[in-house]
Amino acid sequence: MKSRFLFPYWCRYLGYALFLVHVPIVMFRTELGFDKPEGQASHGIFGTYHIFFMATTLLMALGLFLAAFSKEKIEDEQISQLRLDSLQWAIYLNYVLLIIGLVLTTDTEHILFLNLIVPLVFFIIRFRWVIFRLNRSLPKEG
Amino acid sequence: MKNNIRVERAIKNITQGDLAEQVGVSRQTINTIESNKYVPSTVLALKIARVFGKPMEEVFMLEESD
Numbered sequence: 001m002k003s004r005f006l007f008p009y010w011c012r013y014l015g016y017a018l019f020l021v022h023v024p025i026v027m028f029r030t031e032l033g034f035d036k037p038e039g040q041a042s043h044g045i046f047g048t049y050h051i052f053f054m055a056t057t058l059l060m061a062l063g064l065f066l067a068a069f070s071k072e073k074i075e076d077e078q079i080s081q082l083r084l085d086s087l088q089w090a091i092y093l094n095y096v097l098l099i100i101g102l103v104l105t106t107d108t109e110h111i112l113f114l115n116l117i118v119p120l121v122f123f124i125i126r127f128r129w130v131i132f133r134l135n136r137s138l139p140k141e142g
Numbered sequence: 143m144k145n146n147i148r149v150e151r152a153i154k155n156i157t158q159g160d161l162a163e164q165v166g167v168s169r170q171t172i173n174t175i176e177s178n179k180y181v182p183s184t185v186l187a188l189k190i191a192r193v194f195g196k197p198m199e200e201v202f203m204l205e206e207s208d
Contacts, residue, residue, distance in 0.1 A: 076167035077183050078174065134170045137177075139158075 007070040015066030022059040029056075057116070064120040068127075082130050090123035145202045147176050150194045165189040 029035055034052040044050065072079050097118055101111040151161060158176070162169045165186060174180035175190075182190070191198040 072168075074168040076171050077186060078167070078171040078180055081180075131170075134174065138170055138173050 005069070006075075007066055009071050009073060011066045011070040015063045015068070015070065018059055018063030019067065020063075022056055022063060025059075026056050061116060061120075064117070064124065068120050068124050072131075079131075082134075083127060086123050086127040086130065089126050090119045093122050094119040143181050143202055143208060144178065144205050145175065147172070147190065147201060150196070150201060154194060161190070161193060164193050 025032070029052065034048060094115065098111065098115055101107075101114060105111070147161070151158070158172045159169050162172045165172075166189075167186065171180065171182075175182050187198055187202050191201045194201060
């Protein structure tokens with residue numbers, strides 16, 4: 001079974017690493033001096049805030065992307081099936097949250113951000129969880 | 143769909159791991175097929191039958207509900 005459009009196995013760990021690197025950078029953005037500007041100082045596409053925001057968001061998205069779409073150690077048809085299944089769940093959940101968000105709030109900036117992160121995160125969690133369950137149900141040696 | 147992979151394996155005296163290696167899938171996949179939780183593709187079913195040297199119908203069979 002050939003799986004196309006997937007990154008090599010080691011990309012998963014690179015992906016997790018990129019994501020983990022992004023977390024402290026965003027958490028300490030005020031200390032690093034990249035918090036949302038109050039005045040007119042750094043606006044526009046080339047403003048520091050925007051560049052910082054773009055860089056961290058891309059770091060996160062790229063990390064999640066690599067973690068989500070890298071090959072398993074043994075790629076077989078059941079893994080493809082589980083991947084497809086998890087992707088469907090992730091899209092469903094994303095759209096449910098998107099619609100709820102659109103109806104109940106007017107905060108489009110955060111909806112966009114949620115939309116960016118939910119499908120990939122939920123996909124990774126669901127996919128890992130089914131594989132974990134599969135491994136746990138495995139007898140010692142059959 | 144039912145199958146008697148477990149019986150065939152016992153006859154041939156090979157483990158799930160051996161069978162998995164010979165048909166190029168993970169041991170988890172063989173395990174879920176044996177416990178009827180996963181229906182293999184035609185290609186995989188043919189490969190498994192070939193390992194046991196039997197026609198596919200002797201290893202895999204339809205159930206009432208299929």
